[in-house]
Amino acid sequence: MEESQPTVSSVETVQGVESENVALRGRATQSSILFKNVNGQDFMSDAINAIDGNQDPDFVHGSCSHTNYQLNPWWRVDLLEPHKMYAISITNRIHVPERLKGAEILIGNSLTNYGNNNARCAYISGIGAGATQTFYCHGMVGRYVNVIIRGRQEWLTLCEVQVFAEPVDKVSTISSGWRHSQLGSSHVNGH
Numbered sequence: 001m002e003e004s005q006p007t008v009s010s011v012e013t014v015q016g017v018e019s020e021n022v023a024l025r026g027r028a029t030q031s032s033i034l035f036k037n038v039n040g041q042d043f044m045s046d047a048i049n050a051i052d053g054n055q056d057p058d059f060v061h062g063s064c065s066h067t068n069y070q071l072n073p074w075w076r077v078d079l080l081e082p083h084k085m086y087a088i089s090i091t092n093r094i095h096v097p098e099r100l101k102g103a104e105i106l107i108g109n110s111l112t113n114y115g116n117n118n119a120r121c122a123y124i125s126g127i128g129a130g131a132t133q134t135f136y137c138h139g140m141v142g143r144y145v146n147v148i149i150r151g152r153q154e155w156l157t158l159c160e161v162q163v164f165a166e167p168v169d170k171v172s173t174i175s176s177g178w179r180h181s182q183l184g185s186s187h188v189n190g191h
Contacts, residue, residue, distance in 0.1 A: 057130035083165035
């Protein structure tokens with residue numbers, strides 16, 4: 001019998017605002033790809049695995065992104081248009097979870113230095129083995145979300161990245177005061 005893997009929700013209420021996991025429609029890339037063309041399985045560690053809607057934290061199941069061992073490894077999702085970011089949830093791998101310690105989550109509209117010069121939403125002090133942690137971005141605006149480990153040689157593995165946001169053009173047509181007063185306060189479930 002095949003064990004079902006946790007999947008992500010496409011809509012959550014974050015900080016009193018109903019927002020969608022827009023990463024599911026994004027385009028992902030990363031600084032390198034581990035296992036490129038090994039046994040004909042190009043997909044095993046591709047960047048898109050981190051936005052496939054599957055939170056399986058076991059890398060060998062094929063649903064995590066994974067870079068090579070390198071200096072300043074990074075991963076990025078292009079949301080295709082600027083969004084107002086409310087929260088970003090990251091699922092860490094089950095084995096060697098300490099690799100993610102010290103990573104940064106960046107948000108912005110620039111691709112200078114592959115997007116790694118954009119403003120920081122959060123610093124990841126650590127995420128437990130196979131756990132999902134949510135980081136609040138308090139309405140930062142950007143088209144790109146990056147995760148980077150600066151200043152050290154490391155592998156970067158992300159088993160799921162959820163970006164709860166809404167397009168800037170949608171935000172500007174709705175009165176924020178009404179939305180915040182009418183929607184109950186809630187948070188993203190941390191597992």
